[in-house]
Amino acid sequence: MTLLLAPMEGLLDFVLRDVLTRVGGVDRCVGEFIRVSGSLLPDRVFFRYLPELRNGGRTLAGVPVRAQLLGSDPASMADNAARLAQLGPEGIDLNFGCPARTVNRHGGGASLLREPERIAAVVAAVRRAVPAHLPVSAKMRLGYDDASQALDCALAMQDGGACEIVVHARTKADGYRPPAYWEQITPLRQALRVPLVANGEIWTVQDAQRCRAESGCDALMLGRGMVADPGLALALRRADEQPHEEHGAAPLLPWSALAPHLARFWQMVCEDLEPGQRAGRLKQWLNLLRRRYPQAQQAFDEVRVMTDQRAITQWLARRVAATAADPVPMARAA
Template structure:
């Protein structure tokens, strides 16, 4: 079983990739999308989104990171993919799933799910542009407004040269509203000869087991669920290997050093105006899994001063350690 960390714009960035892979259980990460338009991006753009390129395309915990590109022009994507390949990414992933209006309005992300032939041209162009040893994968949703073209889209990706396909089991129209339609993924698996990985609405071990059963996929991609419960990948792995759901693998006191590490990296690498918000964003999600996170979130919710927040973080082990 492979467990992957999802690319999530504005949430699962290199800071959280570092922290979550330190906790353990994930086999590979995918970066947030790097948007490709009509220009050749300089190296600094790739490095800003994916600083792991400076570390052999791995997090500091040693987990590989694949770079994700988003765009609609085959030639521009190919040129930029070749440029990115010089920096030594673990692989290149292509985004056919982003539901954001600003992205779809320019023909990128999930908008391409309306045109399987265009998808094939995009994947083929990138596959030809990068070295043969470099994996090229794709991430898709079940469709744009409906699921009518989901098989054709997956086939276009596979025929274009994608070595694996992650399926977020919702349409663009569904957005992030539950449920995820895992039961539709077997039709995609039957339509292609490459591995298919299931994604969407996996918040718990029970969700993961049901997703595997309904989708027929042995491998899963985790997004908001593992941000809310950093021990989720470890717990899923224990449940699958042991044959039964196991208790929480990462307790709140175990997580405190990771929260401190997260805040340290945020202060080192992000703009001052972003720092407090990023900590609050993570604590807000952690409230789903940890009762202690509710208290922590309420305490830090109105704080904006970096020095005060730093003191608050440093005091966490004395309260809950």
């Protein structure tokens, strides 16, 4: 089983990549998309989105990170891919799945799923522009309004030279509304030579097992499910190694073990992000953690009205210390 950590604009950035790969279980990450709109981007843009380029293309925990480009012009995408390749990413991924209205209005992301021939041209141009040893992969949705062109798009990516395709099992029109249609990945997997990775609505071990069964894919990409349950990849590893064991619904990583990771996350946020973004990022993560941890609800309620960085730092230090000293009563109190 291969487990990838998804890119999520404004959420799963280099800070969370660092924290989540420290928890463990992830084989590879994909960075947030870097938008290519016609000009050759300066190096500082690539480094801003993918600081791991300064660490050999890996997170500090040693997990490789593939850079992702988003654009529709083959020549411009090729030029930027060639420049990016010189900076040492693990590989280059191409985004044909972003459902954001602004991105699609300008002909990027999922909007290209209506033009398989354009997809093939973009992938082929990038593949020719970067060294042969560097992987070029792609991410897609099942389609724009429907899945009628899913196979054409996947074949276009393969024929253009993509070595791997992640399939988010929803259309652009579906957005992020459940369910994900994992079973619609199966005909793509059967028709293609390159490996497919299933993505979408994987929140628990049970979700992952159903996704693998319905899609036929042994490789999964985890997004919001991993953010809400940082121990999810480890839990999937354990379930894969012990298929006959009972695996409970509770997170594998207890709240007491997660608390130090929250502290590191806050430290990195304060060091690397603009002051106006810091409190919101912590609240954003706690908000998702509430889905899997009852204790996160109490934490979210306490920090929700805070804006002062020093006050949040002091609150978090007390929270971590209390959790480490007496994790069971805190869990009951939450």
